[in-house]
Structures are given as structure tokens and as C-alpha cells.
Amino acid sequence: MEISYRLLAAADFVRRGAYLIDVGTDHAYLPIYLCESGKTERALACDVNDGPCERARSNVSAHGLSDKIDVMCTDGLCGICFTNEETDIVIAGMGGALIAEILSRADFIKNGKVRLILQPMRNVPDLREYLCKNGFEIIGEKLAREDERIYEIICAEYRGTSFPYTPLSLLLGEKNIENKKENAEIFAAFCDKTAAALIKKICGMKAGGADASSEETLLSLVLKEKEV
Numbered sequence: 001m002e003i004s005y006r007l008l009a010a011a012d013f014v015r016r017g018a019y020l021i022d023v024g025t026d027h028a029y030l031p032i033y034l035c036e037s038g039k040t041e042r043a044l045a046c047d048v049n050d051g052p053c054e055r056a057r058s059n060v061s062a063h064g065l066s067d068k069i070d071v072m073c074t075d076g077l078c079g080i081c082f083t084n085e086e087t088d089i090v091i092a093g094m095g096g097a098l099i100a101e102i103l104s105r106a107d108f109i110k111n112g113k114v115r116l117i118l119q120p121m122r123n124v125p126d127l128r129e130y131l132c133k134n135g136f137e138i139i140g141e142k143l144a145r146e147d148e149r150i151y152e153i154i155c156a157e158y159r160g161t162s163f164p165y166t167p168l169s170l171l172l173g174e175k176n177i178e179n180k181k182e183n184a185e186i187f188a189a190f191c192d193k194t195a196a197a198l199i200k201k202i203c204g205m206k207a208g209g210a211d212a213s214s215e216e217t218l219l220s221l222v223l224k225e226k227e228v
Helices: 005-010 029-037 048-060 096-104 124-133 167-172 174-178 184-207 214-228
Strands: 017-024 043-047 068-073 087-094 114-120 136-146 149-158
Touching: 005 029, 005 048, 005 087, 005 136, 005 149, 005 167, 017 029, 029 043, 029 048, 029 068, 043 048, 043 087, 048 068, 087 096, 096 124, 114 124, 124 136, 124 149, 124 167, 136 174, 136 184, 149 184, 167 174, 167 184, 167 214
Parallel strands: 017 043, 017 087, 043 068, 087 114
Antiparallel strands: 114 149, 136 149
């Protein structure tokens, strides 16, 4: 099974031998890839809609993995039974606000054996803030480029205490900043994209007579991180 660069980046955070839950699975590409690679022995592919679940079942069966991958039609993590084993939960391709809502309705994720691997499509700073405020430590982040778009992948685990953050760490990701020299080209492109969005926001605020000084300070910090 070949998967996209963003899903490959998510797969890198999955622990070998952990039970995988893939939320919003669509075609079950990620569980199939991880089972075929031997990194995962058991997985649950779930989606809120019947169509994606049927496509997932068809793909799982075609790859001869029906004994390893279960498919469940459910809303987020509702109705999923946690068996107190190492469990890696992947939620990819949704908005950050929706991902935060899904997490907020699943108390079982507040467990040291659970790892969250999240790939939000938008509102990424809001998701980082939710994690930090609700006891989840962001232990890793990756940037993945695909079809001229840069995707952010966040890996977090529950610690039970809130974590400090800054506007810059919410926007760029503290781990992305720490590892920027290892991925200099994609990080620079990520900073350019972020700066362009900030400039557009600043122009809109100024046109409406609003104070954009905080955004201008943040813009200067983003451009500084790109150059360092």
C-alpha cells in the first residue's frame, strides 16, 4: 500500500506494536500500510459515514487483513472501548476545532498509554492551545509537503498538567522550531506561508481601523525564525 507524504509523516509517530485507531479513515490506507509494514498488528479504522466505512472494509478485505483491521462506523471516538494497552490514535484531514471536539468527548485518552497523532487541515494554533491547556504534552511535530501544500503533524501524550505556550509556539510549533535546521527548506517555506497569512490579516485589520501591533510583532518573530 502506497500512502501520501502527510500520512507517512503521521505513520512515523506510530509506536511499533501499539494498537492503532484511525479516526476518519476513509479508505483505511494508513492501517493497511502499517499492518503490511509489520509496525502494527491490530487496528481499528473508523469513520462517521457509511460510505467511507464500506470503502475501508473493501480495501481491508482486498489486502487480506480482515483478521487484523476492524472497521467501525462511529462519530469520532464515541463507543470505542479502551483496553488499557498502548494505543495510538490518528486523526488526520480534519479541522483543528473538530479534532479538539472529538478529543474532548473521549475521556479515555487521558491515559499515559495513549498517544495522539494529529494532522489538522486548519486552525492548527487553536488545536495546539487546546492540547497544552488540557494536559497534553506535544512531544513531536513534523512538516510534510504534498501537492504544493505544507501539512503539520502533531504528536502528543497526556501528562495531566498544563503546558506553557507562546503565540509563536502555537503558530509554528515548538518542536518544528527546535528541529528547523534538520528540515531547513520545508521550514523556510512554512514560515513564508505563515508570514503571508499574517500579512493578509494585518492588512485587513488596518483597513478596518483595528490595532494590529500584536500581529506585526508575531510577523517579525516568524521572519526571524526563518533566518536563524
